[in-house]
């Protein structure tokens with residue numbers, strides 16, 4: 001790709017067809033949004049009404065009614081999904097969806113008219129049951145509507161349209177409750193939200209009915225949905241689902257091939273492929289963490305109505321509490337993969353699960369609804385981060401999602417059935433403590449019990465998941481907060497200590513077009529002029545093998561190289577480079593000047609490719625045997641300037657998107673700022689000579705035999721620069 005200074009950084013290596021540009025996909029997504037909004041709105045509406053309809057005012061009968069509605073809302077997804085899938089696959093999909101939504105409309109409209117707890121419960125079951133065809137139809141339609149390259153994006157977009165409606169529904173519910181209160185003076189009658197829910201189902205039915213283009217081309221056999229219960233019983237031995245494999249980029253084919261070789265089907269947790277204690281531990285840790293997260297979120301949903309009421313809020317308070325929780329969750333889901341990138345994903349998953357559990361304590365104790373809403377948002381956020389990390393941890397994200405969803409559904413079912421009655425059983429108590437009184441509510445105490453159960457479970461999950469055992473948490477976390485990976489002193493001291501008193505190792509780093517190659521060369525010439533034995537080298541490709549790796553890595557013909565394989569190839573090149581060039585040179589006392597080193601992998605493969613930076617640091621630490629440069633010079637230019645300076649056709653990495661290079665630049669900066677003693681950050685947009693001078697001053701400080709200032713013009717007869 002030819003670039004001039006004015007070309008602008010608007011390219012992306014592989015332009016993907018955006019799913020949202022496909023009309024039928026958009027229609028389907030609109031229908032899913034409406035239907036999901038209706039479903040999520042039915043949750044607070046039905047529970048609120050059930051809580052109001054119980055004739056006797058006693059906490060436990062209200063609690064039981066709410067528990068009943070919640071259980072019946074979850075039960076169909078857990079037990080009946082395969083049945084619904086099988087039935088839907090035999091019928092006309094469009095008509096089935098329209099019929100299901102019209103049924104949901106009719107059921108929900110009838111609830112306030114019938115006005116009785118048993119019918120409200122039956123309605124919960126019917127609404128949830130009639131939602132099941134949607135999951136099936138979406139799974140079956142995506143492969144037909146969206147070409148393979150855009151399918152992953154389409155799947156995410158559908159998930160957002162489905163689950164993303166939960167916070168919206170909670171806010172809508174709170175607002176409707178306020179309106180009902182102001183206009184009709186009914187603070188605790190969920191009629192209005194129920195009618196709105198019904199209208200949403202009708203709108204979903206109308207959208208589906210008119211979107212015939214969505215269904216016209218769907219002649220393939222749709223994949224049956226996996227049964228959550230079956231997934232649960234299989235536990236860590238997740239079966240690859242044949243139909244899912246066909247629909248989902250052959251993800252499960254990998255599992256099948258693995259199975260042939262005698263591995264159990266599928267390996268849910270990355271980095272622990274051979275079934276063994278570490279693998280089992282990680283899978284159990286992941287399952288336990290998902291259970292903790294589901295416990296916390298489900299417990300909050302289960303008591304939200306009664307707890308809000310206890311704190312003086314009506315349905316609007318209930319809606320606000322749910323809105324806080326759901327918004328926190330959504331934010332956490334978004335934040336999770338981006339949070340604290342240099343920190344171990346598994347550790348973060350364990351920590352956020354513990355944080356979610358601990359957040360229940362103040363939620364249980366604080367007696368102010370507004371504060372509780374914010375605390376619920378925090379708990380939701382921690383849970384969301386944990387969930388996002390947990391579902392991404394295993395190699396096979398799709399199957400992990402299905403498995404963890406099943407774990408969460410079962411947990412929610414148990415919590416919904418048990419926690420509200422528990423709160424009723426405990427009842428409200430007034431504690432007198434030396435004149436002061438404290439109203440301990442049944443719901444608050446029930447939440448405390450959940451916290452007491454789930455926090456230790458979170459700690460066990462953390463221990464099982466921990467992939468940095470033996471490395472203390474505090475410095476690890478502190479380092480990650482400052483943007484780099486913590487290396488324990490013993491580890492950092494390995495390797496380089498042997499050769500530290502001999503040569504000097506200087507690395508030049510920076511993004512594209514920063515001028516590092518020029519500056520590395522100028523520095524090497526300057527050093528040679530002062531009589532040093534200089535080995536000037538570069539990555540990737542300084543050795544024979546390295547040149548072949550470089551060709552593979554940078555050739556634009558190389559397509560489909562996975563990010564992990566790319567990382568390992570760079571690490572392989574580096575291992576060879578250290579063993580055959582850098583270490584021998586340092587051992588004979590030379591000064592090694594390398595154009596790029598480990599930080600390039602952390603910045604490009606870690607920050608750029610959004611992989612776990614700590615994992616890349618570990619792989620590389622092993623590859624280089626702990627050989628850290630004495631000085632790393634980071635040349636910084638704005639991404640636009642750097643990319644604009646490239647004149648030659650782009651290689652595979654240079655052709656990445658602007659955002660990629662921007663992340664790389666920020667990554668380099670974070671690495672350098674975290675260890676100012678070992679880095680020199682240079683503003684490389686200045687004139688070349690000025691930059692060279694600044695670098696020389698800094699190098700002088702670390703030279704074994706300092707070159708006196710003012711001797712720049714001395715040219716010695718020492719060995720000339722050795723170019724590798």
Ligand code: TYD
Pocket residue numbers: 511512513517539540554570596597598600601602604605653654
């Ligand atoms: P190179 O032609 O040496 O370019 P530059 O002048 O930018 O150094 O190509 C090296 C490319 O490889 C560059 O785009 C950065 C990339 N790279 C990584 O992604 N990871 C690494 O570990 C290294 C050493 C390089």
